[in-house]
Amino acid sequence: MSKRRRSAIPAFGSEGEERQFWETHDTGPFVDWNTAQVAVFPNLKPSTETISLRLPSALLAELKALANKRDVPYQSLLKVFLVDRVSRETRTGDALPDRALQPTRRPKRKSKSRKSSRAARG
DSSP states (O other): OOOOOOOOOOOOSSHHHHHHHHHHSOSTTTOOGGGOOOOOOTTOOOOOOOOOOOOOHHHHHHHHHHHHHHTSOHHHHHHHHHHHHHHHHHHHOOOOOGGGGOOOOOOOOOHHHHHHHHHHHO
16 A cells, blocks of 8 residues: 655644634545544543523422532532433433423412502502
8 A cells, every 4th residue: 555645734824724724625635544543631621611500499409418418519410410311311312201391380479469569659
C-alpha cells in the first residue's frame, strides 16, 4: 500500500476561520485517519447549564432525605436520578404510562377573597 502525500493544514487567523474551513473541506487530503488514535481527556468535565425547576415541597423534602441517607448533595442525587431515567427511556423507547404523566393541579383560589380585594381597590 503506497502512502499518499498529505496536504498541509493551513494556518488560521481565528477559530471562526478554522471552523469555516473544516465545514467546507473534507479532512481526507489533510489527515491519515488510518493512523489516528483515540484521545482520552480524563480531566474534562461535561458542560452544564443552570436551570430553574419548581418541585412540590414534599418531593423536595423526600429528595433531600434520600440524599442525606447517601451523604451526597440533593442536586447531585437528582442528576443521577435524571440520568438513570433518561437513559432507560431512550434505551427502551418505552413511554411512561399515562397515569404517571398527570399534571399537578394548583389549588383553586377562593372567589370570596378576590371579590373583597377588588372592592378594596375601589
